[in-house]
Amino acid sequence: MTVPVVVLVGPPGSGKSTVGRALAARLGVGFRDTDADIEALAGKPIPEIFIDEGEPHFRELEVRAVREAAAAHGGVLALGGGAVMAEATRALLHELPVVFLDVPLADAVRRVGLDAPRPLLVVNPRARWRELMEARRPLYLEVATAVVDTAGRTPEQVADAVLEALELKTPHD
Ligand SMILES: Nc1ncnc2c1ncn2[C@@H]1O[C@H](COP(=O)(O)OP(=O)(O)OP(=O)(O)O)[C@@H](O)[C@H]1O
Ligand SMILES: O=C(O)C1=C[C@@H](O)[C@@H](O)[C@H](O)C1
Ligand SMILES: [Mg+2]
Structure with missing residues (x-):
């Protein structure tokens, strides 16, 4: 079994994919994103999974994708x-170096405009984002080894803060 060097969690727009790629490059390891794994498994984009099979089915695929990636990927792993929200996923994350990328609503909106195809944010995206974050913040905090505030920081600065928070060395240190 190979475990990730860093697992990134956080709400849409927190920068998990962008920072994850930058971190992986800095550490000289691979990058994996469970949203991409799920799309490969289902053979279609996430919004289509939500429409065709519904959110509960997506969440089942997600638990499986996280379990598989967490047991096999030795690099940086970004989660959806x-x-x-899945208890089984939280239990597994308690054993891993997890960083919660925190972001205020204003920054998330500035970054993504909340207009990308995010099925849970289609109707009234600002209010929905705030609701989701309020419900999930305790869960992000529960699994986090470290919390990194991304407000006003570039992805490279966030990557630096993650390395520092986990005391990780890069090949250039
Ligand atoms: N620290 C940052 N500063 C400015 N822009 C950022 C920052 N982090 C990410 N971005 C930009 O915000 C957008 C969303 O980032 P990204 O896709 O990495 O977020 P995510 O957390 O993976 O979102 P999702 O949960 O929807 O997959 C991208 O356009 C990215 O370039
Ligand atoms: O916040 C969420 O529940 C989601 C975030 C995305 O990463 C995807 O996993 C999907 O769109 C659901
Ligand atoms: Mg992403």
């Missing part, structure tokens, strides 16, 4: 924004 809602992955922490």
Whole structure:
């Protein structure tokens, strides 16, 4: 079994994919994103899974994707924004170096405009984002080894803060 060097959690727009790629490059390891794994498994984009099979089916695929990636990927792993809602996933994350990328609503909106195809944010995205974050913040905090505030920081600065928070060395240190 190979475990990730870093697992990134946080809400949509917190920068998990962007920071994850930057971190992996800095550490000289691979990057994996469970949202991409789920799309490969289902053979279609996430919004289509939500429409065709519904959110509960997506969440089942997500638990499986996280379990498989957490046991096999030795690099940086980014999870979907809602992955922490599953108790089985949280139990597994307690054993791993997990960083919660925190972001205020204003920054998340500035970054993504909340207009990308995010099925849970289609109707009234600002209010929905706030609701999701309120419900999930305790869960992100529960699984987090460290919390990194991303407000006003570039992805490279966030990557630096993650390395520092977990005391990780890069090949250049
Ligand atoms: N620290 C940052 N500062 C400015 N822009 C950022 C920052 N982090 C990410 N972005 C930008 O915000 C957008 C969303 O980032 P990203 O896709 O990495 O978020 P995510 O957490 O993976 O979201 P999702 O949960 O929807 O997959 C991208 O356009 C990215 O370039
Ligand atoms: O916040 C969420 O629940 C989601 C976030 C995305 O990463 C995807 O996993 C999907 O769109 C659901
Ligand atoms: Mg992402």
